[in-house]
Amino acid sequence: STTYPNTHRNPDFAKVSNSDVLFFRSIVGDNQVLTDDLDAYNEDWMRKYKGQSKVVLKPKTTEQISQLLRYCNQHKLAVVPQGGNTGLVGGSVPVFDEIVISIANMNKVRSFDEASGMFKADAGVILENADGYLAEHDHIFPLDLGAKGSCFIGGNVATNAGGLRLLRYGSLHGSVLGLEAVLPDGTIYDSMHSLRKDNTGYDLKQLFIGSEGTIGIITGVSILCPARPKSVNVAFLGLESYEQVQETFKKARNELCEVLSAFEFMDRGSQVFASRFLKMAHPLSPDDENEVPEYPFYVLIEVAGSKKEHDDEKLESFLESVMEDGTVADGVVSQDESQLRTLWKWRESVSEASTIDGGVYKYDVSLPLPKMYSLVETVRKQLGERQLMSQEDTGMPVVDAIGYGHVGDGNLHLNVCVREYNKKVETALEPFVYEQVQKERGSISAEHGLGFQKKHYIQYSKSPVEIQMIKDLKKHYDPNGIMNPYKYI
Numbered sequence: 001s002t003t004y005p006n007t008h009r010n011p012d013f014a015k016v017s018n019s020d021v022l023f024f025r026s027i028v029g030d031n032q033v034l035t036d037d038l039d040a041y042n043e044d045w046m047r048k049y050k051g052q053s054k055v056v057l058k059p060k061t062t063e064q065i066s067q068l069l070r071y072c073n074q075h076k077l078a079v080v081p082q083g084g085n086t087g088l089v090g091g092s093v094p095v096f097d098e099i100v101i102s103i104a105n106m107n108k109v110r111s112f113d114e115a116s117g118m119f120k121a122d123a124g125v126i127l128e129n130a131d132g133y134l135a136e137h138d139h140i141f142p143l144d145l146g147a148k149g150s151c152f153i154g155g156n157v158a159t160n161a162g163g164l165r166l167l168r169y170g171s172l173h174g175s176v177l178g179l180e181a182v183l184p185d186g187t188i189y190d191s192m193h194s195l196r197k198d199n200t201g202y203d204l205k206q207l208f209i210g211s212e213g214t215i216g217i218i219t220g221v222s223i224l225c226p227a228r229p230k231s232v233n234v235a236f237l238g239l240e241s242y243e244q245v246q247e248t249f250k251k252a253r254n255e256l257c258e259v260l261s262a263f264e265f266m267d268r269g270s271q272v273f274a275s276r277f278l279k280m281a282h283p284l285s286p287d288d289e290n291e292v293p294e295y296p297f298y299v300l301i302e303v304a305g306s307k308k309e310h311d312d313e314k315l316e317s318f319l320e321s322v323m324e325d326g327t328v329a330d331g332v333v334s335q336d337e338s339q340l341r342t343l344w345k346w347r348e349s350v351s352e353a354s355t356i357d358g359g360v361y362k363y364d365v366s367l368p369l370p371k372m373y374s375l376v377e378t379v380r381k382q383l384g385e386r387q388l389m390s391q392e393d394t395g396m397p398v399v400d401a402i403g404y405g406h407v408g409d410g411n412l413h414l415n416v417c418v419r420e421y422n423k424k425v426e427t428a429l430e431p432f433v434y435e436q437v438q439k440e441r442g443s444i445s446a447e448h449g450l451g452f453q454k455k456h457y458i459q460y461s462k463s464p465v466e467i468q469m470i471k472d473l474k475k476h477y478d479p480n481g482i483m484n485p486y487k488y489i
């Protein structure tokens with residue numbers, strides 16, 4: 001991971017002094033002010049970004065966060081709000097010596113209303129725990145993603161995470177009905193509502209959804225949760241071309257209609273990485289060998305509904321029809337819960353598997369569906385021409401450039417897997433990738449955010465007017481710029 005030369009540190013920010021630490025202790029207690037062994041808080045999930053914070057604060061209440069922020073704002077101490085630290089754009093760790101405010105200790109469910117599906121909880125509840133709680137009440141959290149065992153629902157809201165269920169349940173901009181947050185000056189903004197309809201003025205909570213810790217700390221989330229589907233099933237398919245991936249998606253929307261709950265795709269390269277990581281036979285492998293079959297594309301379709309026989313029959317007959325007409329070359333359907341989980345692993349593990357050789361450059365983009373996969377091909381060509389990657393194993397810096405993602409949302413994950421982080425590779429990729437996305441009027445950040453990685457590139461997706469409006473808002477709510485500096489814009 002990289003640390004940044006202190007010459008780039010903003011000298012307007014104060015450095016943490018002993019008296020600051022004493023104050024923090026008086027608010028959150030001695031045990032919740034950490035000053036040793038801070039690597040886990042300073043380094044991000046990819047081990048790509050590393051800060052040098054000397055202090056981590058772990059408040060237990062919204063009131064404590066309010067007092068901490070008021071003090072930091074008055075003393076010009078910069079802070080980084082941190083959730084589960086699973087973000088993929090370097091936004092959750094300090095760049096220099098910013099104070100980390102971890103919300104890990106704020107992890108209580110506040111309430112759940114079975115009639116409406118309204119769930120209210122502290123922002124530090126782990127996503128998987130929230131979903132587990134809801135499962136006991138026959139409900140489901142409307143967001144799911146590979147990092148569910150570590151990420152917090154507050155972090156999810158702060159990044160406006162998309163994930164694997166967006167196709168069915170929509171974005172957090174729709175399902176989050178209220179928030180509690182603390183502004184940099186310590187003001188507590190309480191809108192923990194359960195109202196589906198509320199047209200009294202600007203919808204302020206939306207400002208925090210996707211704000212990546214730049215205008216305040218989210219402390220509570222109020223979210224509408226759907227009834228948990230009683231039957232879930234998964235099909236895993238092999239396809240001969242990207243055109244057929246699109247054709248299959250079109251047919252799935254038509255034929256599976258109300259039970260379709262996820263449509264994910266992976267190219268062969270991404271399955272090779274998953275195979276090296278999972279070390280098990282591929283679902284479409286004819287025998288038990290670890291070889292990934294030769295199909296260039298794979299698709300995972302999930303159906304979820306309320307009547308198993310009906311849903312299974314729909315999936316089976318869909319599969320029969322797409323295999324008969326040649327849209328799909330091969331496929332399997334999960335026979336039980338454990339097989340269903342295994343099939344999902346071949347999709348969910350790609351993100352982690354892509355780091356297996358040393359490092360990864362991750363691009364998370366929205367593109368018009370017909371153009372989505374061309375980006376991977378264009379980038380492979382670019383890396384080949386620059387002699388950074390080759391088909392043969394010649395020890396070049398790039399091992400492979402792989403593509404996978406949420407077809408249903410027009411969201412491609414392009415992962416350039418490298419042996420080590422390398423300036424030549426980075427220069428070949430940036431701004432090249434962003435230029436390609438701009439040409440198609442896509443988004444350079446579909447769901448992971450801007451963080452530290454993309455702060456210099458926002459103009460590829462936002463106009464000067466939009467950028468100015470974002471800057472105006474930031475300045476209004478955080479005039480001292482203490483919230484997650486050096487990130488976002």
Ligand code: FAD
Pocket residue numbers: 045080081082083084085086087088091092093103123144145146147150151152153154155156157158159160161162163164212213214216217218219351352447448451484
């Ligand atoms: P952190 O990583 O701690 O923080 C992320 C950002 O939010 C930082 O800028 C931080 O300052 C800010 N922040 C955190 N908490 C708060 C708060 N309470 N108030 C204000 N700001 C806060 N993302 C997707 O969209 N879809 C996916 O499918 C997906 N899959 C993933 C799979 C893996 C294996 C991994 C590692 C990540 C994945 N992600 C995905 C990235 C995603 O952004 C995060 O997993 C998650 O949403 C971040 O939550 P967190 O609690 O870890 O936040």
Ligand code: 2HG
Pocket residue numbers: 088146163347348350351352362363364405413414415
């Ligand atoms: C996913 O969909 C995540 O698996 C992570 O958004 C993507 O690591 C990535 O690039």
Ligand code: ZN
Pocket residue numbers: 163405406413447
């Ligand atoms: Zn994703």
